Amino acid sequence: MTARAAVLSGLGGWVPPRLVTNDQLAEELDTTDEWIRTRTGIRQRFVVDAGMATSGIAIEAGRRALRSADRSRVDLVVLATSTPDHPCPATAPEVASRLGLGEAPAFDIAAVCSGFVYALATSATMIASGSVDTALVIGADSFSTILNPRDRTTRAIFGDGAGAVVLRAGEAGERGAILGFDLGSDGSQADLITVPAGGSEQRSMGLLAPEDDYFFDMQGRSVFRNAVIRMSESAGKVAERVGWSVGEIDRVIAHQANVRILHAVALELGIPVERLVVNLDRVANTVAASIPLALVDGVVSGHLQPDDQVMLCGFGGGLTWGAAGLTLPSLSVEPLPGLPLPTRPPLPAALPVPAAAR
Ligand code: UT7
Numbered sequence: 001m002t003a004r005a006a007v008l009s010g011l012g013g014w015v016p017p018r019l020v021t022n023d024q025l026a027e028e029l030d031t032t033d034e035w036i037r038t039r040t041g042i043r044q045r046f047v048v049d050a051g052m053a054t055s056g057i058a059i060e061a062g063r064r065a066l067r068s069a070d071r072s073r074v075d076l077v078v079l080a081t082s083t084p085d086h087p088c089p090a091t092a093p094e095v096a097s098r099l100g101l102g103e104a105p106a107f108d109i110a111a112v113c114s115g116f117v118y119a120l121a122t123s124a125t126m127i128a129s130g131s132v133d134t135a136l137v138i139g140a141d142s143f144s145t146i147l148n149p150r151d152r153t154t155r156a157i158f159g160d161g162a163g164a165v166v167l168r169a170g171e172a173g174e175r176g177a178i179l180g181f182d183l184g185s186d187g188s189q190a191d192l193i194t195v196p197a198g199g200s201e202q203r204s205m206g207l208l209a210p211e212d213d214y215f216f217d218m219q220g221r222s223v224f225r226n227a228v229i230r231m232s233e234s235a236g237k238v239a240e241r242v243g244w245s246v247g248e249i250d251r252v253i254a255h256q257a258n259v260r261i262l263h264a265v266a267l268e269l270g271i272p273v274e275r276l277v278v279n280l281d282r283v284a285n286t287v288a289a290s291i292p293l294a295l296v297d298g299v300v301s302g303h304l305q306p307d308d309q310v311m312l313c314g315f316g317g318g319l320t321w322g323a324a325g326l327t328l329p330s331l332s333v334e335p336l337p338g339l340p341l342p343t344r345p346p347l348p349a350a351l352p353v354p355a356a357a358r
Helices: 022-028 035-038 055-071 094-099 114-128 152-157 187-192 200-204 220-243 257-270 287-301
Strands: 004-014 017-022 045-046 077-081 106-109 134-141 161-171 178-183 251-255 310-315 322-327
Touching: 004 055, 004 114, 004 178, 004 310, 022 035, 035 134, 035 152, 035 257, 055 134, 055 161, 055 287, 077 114, 077 287, 094 106, 094 134, 106 114, 114 161, 114 178, 114 200, 114 287, 114 310, 114 322, 134 200, 152 187, 152 310, 152 322, 161 287, 178 220, 187 322, 220 251, 220 257, 220 322, 251 257, 251 287, 257 322
Parallel strands: 077 106, 077 134, 251 310
Antiparallel strands: 004 161, 017 045, 134 161, 178 322, 310 322
């Protein structure tokens, strides 16, 4: 008998119905489909309609993950999000309640685009320690609600969505076991990804900040460079911890921010780009939802197969990063609503990796 471990037993994802293509963005901003596709690999994104908050999309994904696991109760709900419905309280308790999960402990984790890996590590560790036997882990963000409507760069790359997994107690030797993690942060670079106003720092001064300070702001180039280095280093550490050589990593699901970042991560790790799972062309950068949504597409397209040794790696504001290694179980997963089935291989044509990332 091997050690107690968290085992992946359900998976689901959801994107809101409103599709925005690159051409539609170009009608209101100084950008082009060609610029967005060649610089990022993104073709379209989905955004929430007025009145739909993060809880709404998180619930849809959570419901699908519970169905996939054939389960109606869990002991724990963890929601990774940086766009909670309200600054206070956390969104997870409302999500748990509206999913009919009773009085299960529920809390949010805010680690921006690394949030899902942080939430997965937290939940899996609670299961491995014996504190709980089951968990629903959701990554959900409606980033369109915090983007500056005049910022062509961030409007081009972000989309809304939610992805979720169900974990259950099992053994490290089982298919689906979460085998190891790495997490890290560097707060000295917090200003690279930020919403400057609206928090306690600005509110303590009692003054209204300039309007643009209430929107998301990102230093794209520095973020790009950090993302490549941190995700590949973190994935390398997890591979070492779980005893995989690089060649034994069957698939890498890295945060879907930019296809050039994904290619650079593959290059750094020394794996062929065909081992990357890519769905940012269809859903863009969905922040905390990005990794579980790519998992959904990978399973639905057949690009991910049972027994695959899969490396998840995330990077985001904070700065924060993390990676997790698992073997894939056999899962019954519903395709994302409103999207044609992903093509296989789901990889946009190779794009040059900028010198900044080397
Ligand atoms: O999810 C959290 C982590 N986030 C990321 O990992 C994002 C990482 N960063 C990136 O993916 C890229 O840096 C971006 C896609 C955000 C930007 O691409 P880039 O190749 O780094 O472009 P840049 O910011 O260096 O800008 C190059 C030019 C600028 O014009 P000038 O100054 O050279 O005249 C920008 O104003 O491209 C311009 N530009 C655009 N042009 C047309 C920026 N956004 C756009 C746009 N359409 N949407």
